[in-house]
Amino acid sequence: MAASSTGDGAAHEPTVVADDVSVVYRTKKQPSGRTTTPRPLLGGLRKGGLISGQVRTTALRGVSFVANQGDSIGVLGRNGSGKSTLMKVLAGLIIPDTGTVYAASNPILLGVNAALINSISGAENIRLGCLAMGMTHAQIDAKFNDIVEMSGLEDEIYHSMNSYSSGMGARLRFAIAAAVDPEILLVDEALNTGDAQFKDRSKERMNQVTNQAGTVFIVSHSLETIKSTCNRAFWIDKGDFIMDGPPDEVAKEYKNFIWRINEGNADYGRQIRAELMSTVPPLRTRLSSGRSKGLS
Numbered sequence: 001m002a003a004s005s006t007g008d009g010a011a012h013e014p015t016v017v018a019d020d021v022s023v024v025y026r027t028k029k030q031p032s033g034r035t036t037t038p039r040p041l042l043g044g045l046r047k048g049g050l051i052s053g054q055v056r057t058t059a060l061r062g063v064s065f066v067a068n069q070g071d072s073i074g075v076l077g078r079n080g081s082g083k084s085t086l087m088k089v090l091a092g093l094i095i096p097d098t099g100t101v102y103a104a105s106n107p108i109l110l111g112v113n114a115a116l117i118n119s120i121s122g123a124e125n126i127r128l129g130c131l132a133m134g135m136t137h138a139q140i141d142a143k144f145n146d147i148v149e150m151s152g153l154e155d156e157i158y159h160s161m162n163s164y165s166s167g168m169g170a171r172l173r174f175a176i177a178a179a180v181d182p183e184i185l186l187v188d189e190a191l192n193t194g195d196a197q198f199k200d201r202s203k204e205r206m207n208q209v210t211n212q213a214g215t216v217f218i219v220s221h222s223l224e225t226i227k228s229t230c231n232r233a234f235w236i237d238k239g240d241f242i243m244d245g246p247p248d249e250v251a252k253e254y255k256n257f258i259w260r261i262n263e264g265n266a267d268y269g270r271q272i273r274a275e276l277m278s279t280v281p282p283l284r285t286r287l288s289s290g291r292s293k294g295l296s
């Protein structure tokens with residue numbers, strides 16, 4: 001199984017290393033569709049514990065991987081498997097309960113970094129969003145037209161964002177966040193809203209990042225998107241890291257697993273899952289194929 005499959009034979013530095021990352025959400029009500037462990041505690045809140053009546057949802061369990069320069073990694077898995085949580089951990093928006101994420105530079109999660117305001121225009125939001133990401137007015141002026149073009153909102157950019165559809169808002173957020181030239185780009189499926197032209201533009205933007213020796217993670221339920229966009233795929237299931245490999249191979253195993261589950265053969269599905277998990281090489285082995293210089 002490939003730890004890095006950029007496929008051009010060049011040496012690629014690691015850009016992101018996840019070492020045994022686990023995330024547990026603590027909520028009052030039990031979310032549906034997940035294995036949760038109620039942990040009522042006498043005496044209310046304790047260090048590292050829960051308030052009586054709270055439940056724990058393990059969204060990621062001991063996830064480890066090495067991502068390298070030039071990798072475009074598709075993250076797939078069933079609903080509620082932990083894909084979005086992984087993106088949030090990589091972006092530094094959630095502190096993992098155990099484990100560590102090392103990154104060569106600040107990963108940018110598209111859409112989250114730009115907190116837009118509905119009562120002002122798209123153009124004003126571009127300025128605000130870019131300022132919030134640390135760009136200067138001169139840099140914003142230089143990028144403004146590209147951002148508008150990327151969003152595909154040339155005709156609506158001076159309209160109030162109140163009049164935008166959710167897809168239009170998502171496109172604008174994507175375009176603003178993509179303006180910062182990140183070395184590590186995280187794209188969640190929620191942002192895959194848009195027409196064919198917007199999808200082409202987003203794909204082009206992701207290609208630019210990987211061509212500049214950056215790394216892209218893209219969460220998608222579309223196996224076709226992952227196969228056509230990525231050189232590598234991760235499969236996560238119920239918080240477990242099941243597989244890391246070429247998108248064709250991962251998609252094939254994932255489809256087989258889903259098919260077994262859907263036909264009611266859960267035992268066989270579990271067996272496939274366990275076998276694949278056991279073939280993921282330890283982090284140390286994967287790191288030895290690259291260098292960890294520059295990670296922090």
Ligand SMILES: Nc1ncnc2c1ncn2[C@@H]1O[C@H](COP(=O)(O)OP(=O)(O)OP(=O)(O)O)[C@@H](O)[C@H]1O
Pocket residue numbers: 025026027031032033034057058059077078079080081082083084085086
């Ligand atoms: N803020 C939260 N509080 C409590 N539980 C949460 C929270 N966010 C996610 N979860 C739970 O953590 C698990 C993983 O959720 P996550 O959104 O990461 O999965 P996902 O693979 O991205 O799902 P989907 O494909 O449906 O978007 C789910 O069981 C979800 O219910």
